[in-house]
Amino acid sequence: MPGSVRIEGYAIASADGMIADASGFMPDSLKFEADQRFLSDALDRVQVVCHGRLSHEGHPESHARRRLILTRRVSDLAPDPDNRNTCLWNPAGATLEEACAAVDFAGGTLAIAGGTEVFSLFLKIGYDIFYLARAEQVRLPGGVPVFCQGRFGQSPEDVLRDAGLKPTESRWLDNELSLVKWTA
Template sequence: MLARGGAMPDELKFPGDKAFFSSSLDRAALIVHGRNSYEDQPNSPRRQRLILTRQVAALALDPSNPKACLWNPAGASFEAACAFAGVDAGTAAIIGGPGVFAMFLDRYDTFWLSLAPHIRLPGGEACFPGVPERTPQQILASHGLKAGAPIPLDPAEGVTVTPWRRLPASSAGAG
């Protein structure tokens, strides 16, 4: 679970995870998220972003944020949205929510899955559609991603982040 009531609860906010997330976004050329996802950090206003919405037919400038574009995937491709946002190279950081994550399952080069094993969010919002019937790890694997070694972020709390990387086409059946 990654949220409750459309927002990340305080019990899921860990200093090491926050630092990893923030530094990753600082390296991204574009941030992609839904209307309820945001990072609320000092560098947030400087980051170019696409906000998924059904409130526009295809693409529009966000009247409240000069660094943001509104994107309706039903009306424009991701490539068209990137071009509209003025981004033609670099990393796109997909920061959620669940529907946004799911849209990119077959496109991720790497998905960074953070785990806080001692925290439970009964009734929380799952990170992907299909959870809890399947685990996030099963969903990522079913889309051709393979887990790397977990990286400790907050060892005292057991919080880790695991890179799930797309296998090269030539080795997809190997292993």
């Protein structure tokens, strides 16, 4: 990629490694003010946010952020008719470099905000940092895992470790939510 690009992932998962319930949506039990504040502050510092069509941080200024939305509904790249700051991207038809150029991103930080397929795609591309928040009191049986490997019982931590990342910092965002920073 041209310029210096840093790739950071952001996920909150239940105790059983899920980012959404069986219906595919994040339940209120997995929404924490401390996590939403952490994510919002982080996204305010990045140049582009990348996520799937169902993932969205839903903050008041979300529409103003440059973003790439991964979808199979386009063959390669297409402007989002609903948001001039957004480009729809099908990785099967266009490279990451082409997608970044479509949103005028030549360097800085690219934040990956989910879902499963997007998090998994960037495992192959390579994360510089992955922030994994855990809500240990929440369980979502039959839910949607952070990474594709979660469908086969692998924990998000094991997937990150297998991808060559290491836990370097941990802290509590509040009394119910831990956060671990994984780095390459």
